[in-house]
Amino acid sequence: MDKNPNFIKKYLKFVGSKENFVAKEAKCDVCGSYDNKVIREKISWNNDRFGILPVCCCNVCGFIFQKYKFNKRFYQLFYSEYYRKIIFNDIIPSSTFIKDQESRGKKLFQFLKKYNSKSGNMIDVGSGIGTMLKPFLKKGWNCEGNDPDFHFVNYGKYKLKLPVECLQAEDMQIKKNYYDLIIIMGSLEHCYDPNKVLSKCEKSSKKNALLVLEARGDPQSNSRNYFNHNHHRYFSKNSLELIMIKHGWMPILTTSYPITGPTRKGGIYCIGRYTGKKISAKSFRSLILSGKKESFDTVDFRFKYHDYTDSKK
Numbered sequence: 339m340d341k342n343p344n345f346i347k348k349y350l351k352f353v354g355s356k357e358n359f360v361a362k363e364a365k366c367d368v369c370g371s372y373d374n375k376v377i378r379e380k381i382s383w384n385n386d387r388f389g390i391l392p393v394c395c396c397n398v399c400g401f402i403f404q405k406y407k408f409n410k411r412f413y414q415l416f417y418s419e420y421y422r423k424i425i426f427n428d429i430i431p432s433s434t435f436i437k438d439q440e441s442r443g444k445k446l447f448q449f450l451k452k453y454n455s456k457s458g459n460m461i462d463v464g465s466g467i468g469t470m471l472k473p474f475l476k477k478g479w480n481c482e483g484n485d486p487d488f489h490f491v492n493y494g495k496y497k498l499k500l501p502v503e504c505l506q507a508e509d510m511q512i513k514k515n516y517y518d519l520i521i522i523m524g525s526l527e528h529c530y531d532p533n534k535v536l537s538k539c540e541k542s543s544k545k546n547a548l549l550v551l552e553a554r555g556d557p558q559s560n561s562r563n564y565f566n567h568n569h570h571r572y573f574s575k576n577s578l579e580l581i582m583i584k585h586g587w588m589p590i591l592t593t594s595y596p597i598t599g600p601t602r603k604g605g606i607y608c609i610g611r612y613t614g615k616k617i618s619a620k621s622f623r624s625l626i627l628s629g630k631k632e633s634f635d636t637v638d639f640r641f642k643y644h645d646y647t648d649s650k651k
C-alpha cells in the first residue's frame with residue numbers, strides 16, 4: 339500500500355524519481371523533538387513552481403525544518419542526479435561560479451587569519467568543485483573536500499586537479515585528532531543527517547580546532563520563495579550555535595557580516611572552537627529550556643515581515 343500523502347506523490351513525480359520513496363515525519367535535528375507546528379505548507383519547488391512540502395518549527399527549540407523526510411538513498415540520488423538538472427539545468431560549473439567560489443575562499447582565508455595563525459589540515463564538507471580550497475592550498479594548508487554532487491566533484495577533481503571526493507558527508511572517514519579547520523559552507527541545510535556529519539567532524543578534530551558554519555539565515559524575500567525543496571532545514575543564529583554546542587564546539591563568533599564577500603545575500607556565519615568534550619544530553623536540554631531557544635511567533639515574525647513588505651510592492 340502506498341503510504342505517501344498525495345503531495346509527496348506529486349513531489350516525487352516532479353523530481354523525476356522512478357522509485358516510490360516513502361516520506362516519514364522528521365524529528366528536530368537540534369533537540370530531537372517531534373513536537374512541532376507547520377510554519378508554511380506551500381513552498382518553492384523550483385524558480386517558478388510552487389507546491390506543498392510543509393516546513394515546521396520545533397515547539398521546544400524553534401528550529402525550522404522540512405516536516406517530511408525520505409531515506410538516505412533518496413537524497414543521494416537527489417544530489418547526484420535530480421538536483422543539477424531541475425535546479426540549475428547544467429552539469430558543468432560556469433566560469434562565474436568557479437571564480438566566485440575562489441573569491442569566497444580568499445575572503446574566508448583572510449577573515450580566519452586572526453583565529454588560525456599557522457596552516458594545518460583542513461576539510462571543506464560539501465565543497466562542490468572545491469575552488470574555495472584554492473587560497474588555502476596556496477598558503478600551505480593540507481586540504482580535502484567532499485560533496486555528493488558527482489558532476490561538480492568530477493570537474494574539480496579531474497579538470498582543476500583539486501583534492502575533492504564524491505561522497506555524502508555522512509560517509510566520510512573519521513581521522514582521529516586530525517583537522518585544525520573544518521568549513522561547512524551552506525551544506526548542513528542539504529545533507530541527510532547533520533548530526534552524523536558533525537559527530538564525524540567532532541571525532542576528527544584536534545582540540546581547539548576551528549569550525550566554520552555558513553547558513554542561508556535571514557530571509558531576503560517572501561516565505562514562498564525563501565523556503566525551497568532543496569533546503570531540508572533552516573538555521574538561525576541561535577540554532578547554528580545550538581548545533582555547534584551540541585557537538586562540542588564553543589561558538590566564538592556568530593554574525594551576519596559577509597565574511598565570504600557580498601555574493602551570498604542573507605548568509606549567517608558561526609565560528610567555534612572545539613572544546614575536546616561533548617556536552618551531555620541533559621546539559622544540552624537544560625541549556626535550551628533555560629532560554630536558548632526561539633518561539634514560533636519570533637520565528638514566524640521574520641517571515642511575516644517579508645511577506646507583508648513584498649505584498650505592498
Ligand SMILES: [Zn+2]
Nearest residue numbers: 366369396399
Ligand atoms: Zn528542536
